Amino acid sequence: xxxxxxxxxxxxxxxxxxxxxxxxxxxxxxxxxxxxxxxxxxxxxxxxxxxxxxxxxxxxxxxxxxxxxxxxxxxxxxxxxxxxxxxxxxxxxxxxxxxxxxxxxxxxxxxxxxxxxxxxxxxxxxxxxxxxxxxxxxxxxxxxxxxxxxxxxxxxxxxxxxxxxxxxxxxxxxxxxxxxxxxxxxxxxxxxxxxxxxxxxxxxxxxxxxxxxxxxxxxxxxxxxxxxxxxxxxxxxxxxxxxxxxxxxxxxxxxxxxxxxxxxxxxxxxxxxxxxxxxxxxxxxxxxxxxxxxxxxxxxxxxxxxxxxxxxxxxxxxxxxxxxxxxxxxxxxxxxxxxxxxxxxxxxxxxxxxxxxxxxxxxxxxxxxxxxxxxxxxxxxxxxxxxxxxxxxxxxxxxxxxxxxxxxxxxxxxxxxxxxxxxxxxxxxxxxxxxxxxxxxxxxxxxxxxxxxxxxxxxxxxxxxxxxxxxxxxxxxxxxxxxxxxxxxxxx
Amino acid sequence: xxxxxxxxxxxxxxxxxxxxxxxxxxxxxxxxxxxxxxxxxxxxxxxxxxxxxxxxxxxxxxxxxxxxxxxxxxxxxxxxxxxxxxxxxxxxxxxxxxxxxxxxxxxxxxxxxxxxxxxxxxxxxxxxxxxxxxxxxxxxxxxxxxxxxxxxxxxxxxxxxxxxxxxxxxxxxxxxxxxxxxxxxxxxxxxxxxxxxxxxxxxxxxxxxxxxxxxxxxxxxxxxxxxxxxxxxxxxxxxxxxxxxxxxxxxxxxxxxxxxxxxxxxxxxxxxxxxxxxxxxxxxxxxxxxxxxxxxxxxxxxxxxxxxxxxxxxxxxxxxxxxxxxxxxxxxxxxxxxxxxxxxxxxxxxxxxxxxxxxxxxxxxxxxxxxxxxxxxxxxxxxxxxxxxxxxxxxxxxxxxxxxxxxxxxxxxxxxxxxxxxxxxxxxxxxxxxxxxxxxxxxxxxxxxxxxxxxxxxxxxxxxxxxxxxxxxxxxxxxxxxxxxxxxxxxx
Numbered sequence: 013x014x015x016x017x018x019x020x021x022x023x024x025x026x027x028x029x030x031x032x033x034x035x036x037x038x039x040x041x042x043x044x045x046x047x048x049x050x051x052x053x054x055x056x057x058x059x060x061x062x063x064x065x066x067x068x069x070x071x072x073x074x075x076x077x078x079x080x081x082x083x084x085x086x087x088x089x090x091x092x093x094x095x096x097x098x099x100x101x102x103x104x105x106x107x108x109x110x111x112x113x114x115x116x117x118x119x120x121x122x123x124x125x126x127x128x129x130x131x132x133x134x135x136x137x138x139x140x141x142x143x144x145x146x147x148x149x150x151x152x153x154x155x156x157x158x159x160x161x162x163x164x165x166x167x168x169x170x171x172x173x174x175x176x177x178x179x180x181x182x183x184x185x186x187x188x189x190x191x192x193x194x195x196x197x198x199x200x201x202x203x204x205x206x207x208x209x210x211x212x213x214x215x216x217x218x219x220x221x222x223x224x225x226x227x228x229x230x231x232x233x234x235x236x237x238x239x240x241x242x243x244x245x246x247x248x249x250x251x252x253x254x255x256x257x258x259x260x261x262x263x264x265x266x267x268x269x270x271x272x273x274x275x276x277x278x279x280x281x282x283x284x285x286x287x288x289x290x291x292x293x294x295x296x297x298x299x300x301x302x303x304x305x306x307x308x309x310x311x312x313x314x315x316x317x318x319x320x321x322x323x324x325x326x327x328x329x330x331x332x333x334x335x336x337x338x339x340x341x342x343x344x345x346x347x348x349x350x351x352x353x354x355x356x357x358x359x360x361x362x363x364x365x366x367x368x369x370x371x372x373x374x375x376x377x378x379x380x381x382x383x384x385x386x387x388x389x390x391x392x393x394x395x396x397x398x399x400x401x402x403x404x405x406x407x408x409x410x411x412x413x414x415x416x417x418x419x420x421x422x423x424x425x426x427x428x429x430x431x432x433x434x435x436x437x438x439x440x441x442x443x444x445x446x447x448x449x450x451x452x453x454x455x456x457x458x459x460x461x462x463x464x465x466x467x468x469x470x471x472x473x474x475x476x477x478x479x480x481x482x483x484x485x486x487x488x489x490x491x492x493x494x495x496x497x498x499x500x501x502x503x504x
Numbered sequence: 505x506x507x508x509x510x511x512x513x514x515x516x517x518x519x520x521x522x523x524x525x526x527x528x529x530x531x532x533x534x535x536x537x538x539x540x541x542x543x544x545x546x547x548x549x550x551x552x553x554x555x556x557x558x559x560x561x562x563x564x565x566x567x568x569x570x571x572x573x574x575x576x577x578x579x580x581x582x583x584x585x586x587x588x589x590x591x592x593x594x595x596x597x598x599x600x601x602x603x604x605x606x607x608x609x610x611x612x613x614x615x616x617x618x619x620x621x622x623x624x625x626x627x628x629x630x631x632x633x634x635x636x637x638x639x640x641x642x643x644x645x646x647x648x649x650x651x652x653x654x655x656x657x658x659x660x661x662x663x664x665x666x667x668x669x670x671x672x673x674x675x676x677x678x679x680x681x682x683x684x685x686x687x688x689x690x691x692x693x694x695x696x697x698x699x700x701x702x703x704x705x706x707x708x709x710x711x712x713x714x715x716x717x718x719x720x721x722x723x724x725x726x727x728x729x730x731x732x733x734x735x736x737x738x739x740x741x742x743x744x745x746x747x748x749x750x751x752x753x754x755x756x757x758x759x760x761x762x763x764x765x766x767x768x769x770x771x772x773x774x775x776x777x778x779x780x781x782x783x784x785x786x787x788x789x790x791x792x793x794x795x796x797x798x799x800x801x802x803x804x805x806x807x808x809x810x811x812x813x814x815x816x817x818x819x820x821x822x823x824x825x826x827x828x829x830x831x832x833x834x835x836x837x838x839x840x841x842x843x844x845x846x847x848x849x850x851x852x853x854x855x856x857x858x859x860x861x862x863x864x865x866x867x868x869x870x871x872x873x874x875x876x877x878x879x880x881x882x883x884x885x886x887x888x889x890x891x892x893x894x895x896x897x898x899x900x901x902x903x904x905x906x907x908x909x910x911x912x913x914x915x916x917x918x919x920x921x922x923x924x925x926x927x928x929x930x931x932x933x934x935x936x937x938x939x940x941x942x943x944x945x946x947x948x949x950x951x952x953x954x955x956x957x958x959x960x961x962x963x964x965x966x967x968x969x970x971x972x973x974x975x976x977x978x979x980x981x982x983x984x985x986x987x988x989x990x991x992x993x994x995x996x
Binding site for chain 1: 518593594643644649650651653678680682683684686690691693694695697698699700701702705708709710711713714715716717718719720721722723724725726727728729730731732733734735736738739740741746747750751752775778779781782783785786791794795797798800801802803804805806807808809811812814815816819854855857859860864865866867868869870872873876897898899900901902903904905906908911923924925928930948949950989990991992993994995996
């Protein structure tokens with residue numbers, strides 16, 4: 013992957029804030045320029061939602077987050093950035109002004125525009141260096157939805173498009189190169205068509221906003237999340253396939269099945285009608301609540317699609333694989349083996365909390381399991397090890413849930429190697445509150461080395477076995493076993 | 505619920521076959537009329553896919569399936585049916601002919617038409633009894649997607665519409681009454697608009713069928729599966745909400761963002777172009793394979809939406825609740841206390857699975873924790889008990905992870921009371937694969953009675969304490985403790 017360490021975000025609204033979160037949570041430093049004094053607060057709220065959602069989305073650990081700074085000028089923001097993303101209002105003159113300011117100091121740096129509708133050739137008009145400008149159109153929420161439409165014009169440099177295509181997938185995004193520039197690119201042409209049809213249906217009193225949403229989300233919306241339009245119809249054609257489907261529904265093109273020969277007049281009255289219906293439909297939720305509901309649903313849908321994996325779930329699977337491998341690469345930090353090992357920290361997420369306001373029982377094992385994963389990564393159980401058909405499974409766990417734990421608490425884990433033999437590893441974890449050091453829970457775990465192809469136990473291999481002896485002989489063998497180790501649940 | 509025991513299906517294609525499966529798998533007897541000699545084979549294949557998908561979808565048990573018979577005439581098929589569903593080709597004269605044959609013998613029985621485009625008033629032309637005819641437009645796959653657009657005309661009887669609205673939800677379907685009849689109802693107007701726009705994009709060489717599908721399924725398709733159009737935009741408006749969104753995108757109505765002022769000519773060449781692109785995109789899968797992939801994804805998406813529950817997930821939750829209650833009614837309420845108690849079943853959800861494709865370590869405790877909750881509910885720790893400031897917390901857990909568990913597996917839990925005293929309860933759970941009875945994991949748990957106001961241990965109270973003695977003295981005290989109970993993790 014080419015060098016990508018800093019991004020500049022010009023315009024920090026819903027879309028700009030989403031880019032900030034996507035970049036920063038993937039370890040990229042971000043500088044923001046937005047003259048709105050409220051921008052840091054608004055972006056902070058988007059970032060908090062994004063962090064919550066991404067941590068729930070990924071089984072794999074996220075990298076150390078990049079820093080977010082607020083610049084006083086465009087020149088300051090773009091200094092040192094390899095990607096400059098423009099997300100200002102959809103006013104062409106304003107975008108041209110931003111590009112001129114950017115290119116006065118950074119004429120060769122990629123400028124991606126979040127524009128929904130303008131073509132790259134329009135964006136490039138009057139630019140110092142048109143070659144570095146392209147459309148990079150994301151979808152809200154930018155930190156969860158994979159799609160980015162990359163639209164070059166003939167004047168866009170091949171190196172710029174290539175750079176964009178190479179850096180987005182490691183961020184969990186899915187670039188779609190639009191080969192011929194066109195107003196509204198591809199996806200928004202459909203959104204616009206549906207939007208215009210929907211305005212007619214509301215205006216003509218056929219359906220309310222809620223009825224229209226229900227007509228989508230209880231039916232074809234569930235299909236489109238995974239297959240889009242054509243593949244859905246290919247299946248709908250049944251055994252006879254696509255040609256049959258086309259033959260059946262082709263003639264409908266002449267039927268009055270849409271009102272799209274015409275555009276509804278966008279009056280104050282129509283705006284009030286729609287805003288009023290939308291209030292009746294969803295007004296009981298704040299926008300932030302709706303965002304979290306949407307994000308939770310998206311996380312669930314993306315994870316469901318990861319099972320096959322299929323579509324956006326395939327993007328997620330590739331993203332997670334790469335995150336895991338990146339975390340393997342961070343394992344070089346040396347530790348003092350005469351003490352227990354500080355390999356893992358965690359934060360109690362809101363969705364880990366039960367109706368009593370405390371961390372749910374099974375999340376204790378969630379944290380201990382992640383701490384075990386951190387230990388395994390540390391001793392060299394990486395993708396190369398697993399590719400050889402070797403893995404290490406937890407076969408037994410003994411947990412003491414000592415204290416209730418509230419949402420948002422920062423936890424620190426201390427791990428001790430209690431022993432190992434040819435095929436087994438015995439570990440303990442102590443969970444403490446990071447701030448006070450208070451003891452919250454303890455875990456003792458037996459792990460078994462497994463041949464995943466043969467499905468049976470097998471001796472540990474290098475580098476795992478040599479790491480274990482280095483840790484053991486380096487000091488852990490001289491540590492006293494914690495008092496909870498080797499203990500059973502008492503009879504009553 | 506009104507009496508609904510038999511349905512008649514006229515026309516057994518993809519949609520008619522889907523109706524057969526939806527009805528029969530929910531315990532309704534079905535008679536099919538379709539002159540195609542291949543109909544039984546085709547419907548049998550749809551039914552097999554449907555059974556597989558519905559059993560995966562629902563945690564709750566399905567009722568005994570209805571019988572499926574193939575009639576030699578429409579008159580034979582509709583005899584004794586309470587619901588007649590017409591799913592023949594989209595040719596108005598053919599539909600009129602079917603209705604006339606039906607109404608010659610069953611003039612008062614509900615006739616639902618699966619038509620995508622015709623208005624009910626068009627369907628009713630020349631009918632013996634227009635009052636019993638309405639549009640009941642489902643979405644493919646009919647056995648999984650909840651939406652049914654119910655479209656009455658002014659001539660449709662109120663009792664007919666009411667009957668339709670009352671019998672669909674118990675089948676897991678979501679009726680949407682379209683209050684003013686219109687060509688193509690609501691959902692298909694959007695599908696038609698998108699279809700027309702998509703044909704232009706392919707014809708003009710802007711995008712291939714695969715690129716168009718990707719533009720949908722990696723982006724807005726994931727949003728529409730849960731919120732549809734307007735609620736998505738309400739959230740996208742950010743803090744400023746719907747009016748802000750409208751103000752921002754209203755002016756785009758005058759921009760050339762769709763080509764829908766015009767309709768592409770439906771030439772042989774265009775059909776070949778699209779069919780060819782679709783083959784290149786998905787030709788490596790058979791239609792049946794694609795159907796199963798689609799169904800697995802839909803099951804995952806619907807289950808993901810059930811977590812909140814939200815949208816189609818709310819429909820699923822209500823459907824399951826009713827299935828569970830119906831199955832509970834079919835079961836003896838008393839348990840035999842001389843055996844371990846079968847109080848809880850679970851299904852391994854896609855998001856419970858790690859990168860190896862197995863249930864993640866901590867989900868074992870998730871399942872055991874839920875089984876503990878089921879036990880606590882069973883012994884009377886209900887909302888009244890908790891409202892008194894009394895609760896019961898798990899303070900210690902010992903788990904043996906014996907077997908890997910794959911996504912989708914159905915689990916059954918057996919719970920044994922190992923002992924209790926004034927403040928404590930000791931339990932074991934055994935987790936087995938429901939189908940094979942294979943042992944997957946064991947759990948031993950110590951629970952403590954807590955005064956949640958004072959934050960300290962307190963004696964157990966009635967009805968919990970009397971339930972415990974009834975279970976203990978009723979037989980559990982004579983059971984042998986399982987071999988894993990009271991055992992510690994061994995030293996190595």
